[in-house]
Amino acid sequence: MAEAERIIGTPDSSEAGAAEPDKADEAAAQDPQEAPEQETTAERPRGARRIAVLFAVAALAYALDLVSKLIVVAKLEHRESIQILGDWLQLEVIRNPGAAWGVGEAFTIIFTVIAAAVIVVIVRLARKLYSLPWAIALGLLLGGALGNLTDRIFRAPGVFEGAVVDFIAPKNYPVFNLADSAIVCGGILIVLLSFRGIDPDGTVHKD
Template identity: 55%
Template sequence: MSDAENPPQRPRRTLWTFAVWAVVYALDQVTKVLAVAHLTPYEPEPFIGDLLQFHLIRNPGAAFSFATGFTWIFTILAAVVVVVVVRMSRKLFSLPWALALGFLLAGATGNLTDRLLRQPGFARGHVVDFLQLPNWPIFNVADASICVAAVLIAVLAVRGVGLDGTRETRTVKGEQEAGGA
């Protein structure tokens, strides 16, 4: 077989997805434990002046406390995201995609852990939020991780980068017609 018929295999990037997941998930869980242990609910404490405050709340809803009566739906959605990301990670050859999916997986599992294990009960637990920026809802490390993932995924999609690391080539209509002549 020639090299053209058997191209060299690029390494899978799955390990990167799980490395990012492990670090960010651990950071999320440790900071939530510390927040619950050391902060008084609903009493903001300045950390970096007015720029960043610690403000402990328990959020039964989605981002920005949206749809607080549907906690069980967010539990199911987070579980689906985890399954989809784990399945997709087996096909990864792109490091940027591996990092993006690692952040998404960490955010989803971080908040899913709260929904499964915290009060008021299994699959209805409230997410611990404790970070507050000016004019922004209170959030946690998992929420920030999901936002990082969303930005990375958007950039990769706009740039046409596939999970396999290949880039979609786009041609302008005039160039395509000129090239075909």
């Protein structure tokens, strides 16, 4: 009996091994969504790294802005300006309740709301972020917006109406701070990425 089972009842091991790929192919054919799901899973770590870059850049920009403002307020406010490059570049502390050039001094609360809205939009956009240059650009915007928003909330004359501390004074140019620099650099980078057709999700399109 055992001999008969060996001859007619037990499949050859090589045949069994050959059948396994067929089963695998059949399973793949029955589930066409499996490959895209695997690609999505592979993309998640890459997206997480881009988000980490965004928040790391934002944290660095915010920390530099915050520390610089604390130092210049403690050491330079109500004192003579310090010349860095003669008349071309000086350090001079001013309190700016408006935007650049002191525009909109009566609308401080509006600039506060705009800064808060920018932060919310960037955080929401981060979920679809797969581009490293976009992560850096949005990180600069986020850090700069947080820096100036901190002034709007915590500095005099009151909550959401605080004046921003500016201290970098080039000749014939409005006084600004490191948060403003981060915002400008982030905006320029976004414009360049848009001209090159690079989207935040990493795709490239040509108009």
